[in-house]
Amino acid sequence: ALYRGYTDATFSTKSPQPPWQGTLGPTLRSEVGDMVEIMFVNKLSKNYATMHSMGLAYSKYDEGSDYPNNTAPGQQVNLPSAEAVPPGIAPGDCVVYKWFVDDNAGPPAGQPAAAHSYHSYVALQQDTNAGLIGAQIVYAPGQMAPTMANYREFPLLYMIYNEMDSFLSGQNAAALQSKNPSYSGPWYGSGSGSGSGSGAAPSGSGSGAPSSGAPSGGAKPNTNTNTNTNNAHSRRSPQAAAGAQSYGGGEGGSYGAINTDTLYSGNYSVWHPQLVNLAGANQFMGAPSFYSMNGYIFANNPTYEMCLNDKVIWYTMAYGSMSHVFHMHGNGFYYNGVGMPSISECSLPPVVPPNIGLAILNLSSGRCWLTVRSSSFAGINDGEMKTLYMNATGAGKWQVICHVHMHQTMGMVNNYQVHFAGQCPLPALGS
Ligand SMILES: [Cu+2]
Known part of the structure; x- marks a missing residue:
């Protein structure tokens, strides 16, 4: 999953990127005093995504961060719209972000440019390991054109991509399996545990039973007997829930199964995208890590x-x-x-x-x-x-x-x- 720029309103012609830019998304350039406006379309098939700016100023609406806004289990909280953060953007959905480039984002006096970045923030670790990171450059007023003309500019990302932690790990494992039918590596997952991708509406067609081939210590049976039937509970995605149950070991060892009944606090629109992206990760035991620069x-x-x-x-x-x-x-x-x-x-x-x-x-x-x-x-x-x-x-x-x-x-x-x-x-x- 990579950020890519497009030159047309139909999002069919990609804007060019230098080949060395690799996995990085389009470099967003602005000057102090500018407003950056981004039409963001999620073309992923299953997962949610956002754009969160590291360095520019934003309103709550433009924060691009999907995090719980209430921590009381079992409560459905509807925030005033002025405080509401657009949740993770569902597949096929879109949002317009507006980021203001204030003085603080500019370079120190005497320097023409400053490095910033942006990334997806639905499930931070799972989104970024899937590849959703890009560079931003903020120039001093009037310095964008002369700097671009008079310097060679190279955004350079140091990132260890842990494929196990990518929200695409289950899909990657399934793809590997289909290409190599004889492969019987120790990967987890149902192949459909990444959620329905149909926005906030729950999907009733989940068939994401944990793989019976999961190694011991991985998938755990759901021992949850909570019969809470509040609104949030009833709207959970069967697919996401099933995927969560197969949530296995990560880079820091086994997290065990997610108890989805503890995740109902706050808005469904907040926790559901996170659960979908989390459920897509940790399904490919033994997946490699790539110690990369720009991928x-x-x-x-x-x-x-x-x-x-x-x-x-x-x-x-x-x-x-x-x-x-x-x-x-x-x-x-x-x-x-x-x-x-x-x-x-x-x-x-x-x-x-x-x-x-x-x-x-x-x-x-x-x-x-x-x-x-x-x-x-x-x-x-x-x-x-x-x-x-x-x-x-x-x-x-x-x-x-x-x-x-x-x-x-x-x-x-x-x-x-x-x-x-x-x-x-x-x-x-x-x-
Ligand atoms: Cu290093």
Whole structure:
């Protein structure tokens, strides 16, 4: 499940994205003082989704966050419309979000741009592991066009996609099974436990019995004998409930079965979308995790390209349940005006004498020496975004990685390339 932009009112022609942008949604650009207006259509087949802005200002209506607004079990609460949050957007449904770009969202004085992001917030972990994350850039007033013209800009998402936690895990497991009939891996699920997808109306056609093939410790029988028959209770989705009963182990171990009778607080329109998305997850025991940057692993990304001496902005962000460390070879960067530059004479292929520095790296060509300060790191916590400015002085093809060692081992490695002088195939900046 990915955010994608469209250029037409029928949502049939996708807006172009750079290939290296991978799983990220469209980059939303605005300037301080703007109002961002988004027509959001959910084209998923079963699951709910929203867009929640990380950084812009919103009213309650535009929050794009689906969370319980009442915690008393068994009570149906109808909030005043001014306080009501549009619930998770059902498949085929749509909403218009309006986000205001206030001063706080802008970059610090003297900088042209600031990194922000957006994501789906029905069931946060399950939505984002399915792929629903995108980048936002906020420019200082009047700086969008000149910055886009004079910088290479690269949103960069650090994310460990746990396929087990995706709300599509059950569908993915079923798809894998259908493609490989002989596969008998340890996956949970009924294949139809992701809810009806028919909006707030309950579906009566659920057949989501937990798989009899689920391993021990996974699906648990429903021992619920609660006979509560209030309105909210009677409106639960049989499919979602069945899916919830097959809710098995997650990344942190087994959560056990959801007792759906404890989820009736607040509005049905609030908890039902969450239950649908939750029920779609944790149905694919043994599903892989992908330690990715923009969805790419082990440097299988389309290379981030720039010309020598280009000005570059990396809009870095981390999502998920791990902190990461941005680290690049060959060049350095500035963060909030603090310089972590490389010192390079490596602009041309011919041999250049080595510089004095904190560290000396020998390029693989053996013909060119480059000194790089060892401080070209930036820690990024989950949900955090950092705007890093780089002057591309070190030509060559280099790594940009996560320097958490285990993450690097598992694939959090991408490549970028600074083309040598006179050899850059890209249109020149400022042209
Ligand atoms: Cu990492």
